[in-house]
Amino acid sequence: MPRTRKPRAGSMQFWPRVRARHSHARIRTWPKSSEQKLLGFAGYKAGMTHLLINDNAPNSMTKGADIFCPVTVVECPPIKTASIRFYKNTQNGSTLVSELFADSLEKEMERKIVAHKKKGREASDFDFVRLLCHTQPKLTGIGKKIPEIFEVAIGGSREQQVAYAKEKLGKEISIGEVFAEGQSVDIHSVTKGKGFQGPVRRFGVQLRQHKSEKSRRNPATLGAWRAQGHIMWRTAHAGKMGYHLRTEYNKWILKIGLKSDEINVKGGFVNYGLVRGNYILIKGSVGGAEKRFIRLTIPIRQNKKIPQEAPQISYISTESKQGR
Template structure:
């Protein structure tokens, strides 16, 4: 009998496979853009549907024809710029040196952080040449949705441009709403940052995708046949049972096929299952997105754009409700 060869089951990229520390994904790197702008946005996953669209991929066999495409709906209520954070370079990398908060923050933000009664620092007192980087601290408005939540999420987003351009852009938008139409455009690519669906404690077959052993195997057939060497305090190359899901993951180069401002284009009478009615601007993303419904999805400029995906949005002929 020939020797059977197959790739190992389960990726060694992620270790340890444990629950994420918080429900909001942590963005560690941003791609630069062309103009002074916010390099990301966020929204709540509402569910999935399908559309009929004209295929505009140059190398596709169905180019110019009407095709079926599954899409994910992400509701994107406006973000509000809560604070500007100023960074300086140190021997240990960039460190936050100072910050200035907006004076007109929503009362719901008190559920997340303690808001100062009076703001002593003014944006006019900060000079761009004294700092090495400037970022925006923004928060969401889940109260505008139907997910039954008021406590906003708070996270940082990088700004694009030179340090002077960043400061000028931040001054104009501090304390104001930032709409999804100001950041995302139809046809563009972006990366998805999210926490996946939690599955709890699962066995090695579901957790790593190993094969079922022979029915004559002793002590179980849904377990690995060899659990590794005796030496070594811990084995991590062998598939074992444990926590599955609720991990932070990034998906590169997703395709934005529509930015909508009319929720009636996608809403049905009963709303989306376990979510409700979409009331705010929304986006349609080709394919699936990590996480269950109601989870916050952070969208950022693509780090490695896929050249095979068109840069123009397809023409949509039908959206299933």
């Protein structure tokens, strides 16, 4: 009989499989844009439901028909800007040159950072500008007051970035000012933590035969380098699984809602409660547990196959998700 061959179990795309440092995602690359606006936003994952939408994909077999569509509800209360940060490109990367704070900060910010007595000054020699923003979880029902603080890039030229940052300093920015219905976004989040798991669930190795020695749910071989207790680092072993920083590209925004009554399910979303403010509906699933901090950015590689217009929604399920 021919020898059975199969690909290795466990993707090497993400390595090492370690837990994220923080529960909020870190964005290292920002897309370039000529529009004078923020290039990202943030929200809190509430849960999932489903819709009936009119398929508007031009080459779809169900074009013009109502189709079932699962969606994730992300509550997006307005974010506030705390400071303008001026950066200079150097040989060792970008360096913070100066920071200009708003006249007054929210009292919840004192739980997170120490407020500066001096307002700061505007730098004369810099290459780009970022806005330091923070969320307002007090406007949601997740029972939290301490905000998340994060930087957001601004589109346009250097002069346009400074003008926009000065205009929005100390003010609120809503989700409708950054994204529109039908637009694609990249989602950065930290996935659910699964704890300590075995190699079968962690890497998908095949179960051994029932008469195998010692164990069935372990890899059959530990690799070629076995002298003196050495084991190759590619070998599938048990360990911590989940709570990883992941990015999903080109997720479709189906709706940006202002009335929470349209989306709240009976009994509230499991482990979250009721949505109280602005929200967005994203097609498909989003990484992370309920109440997890989610960051959204404009797509770095736009998928042209996704329609740029939002489909018509004929039904939004508000049935209870309890006991599912």
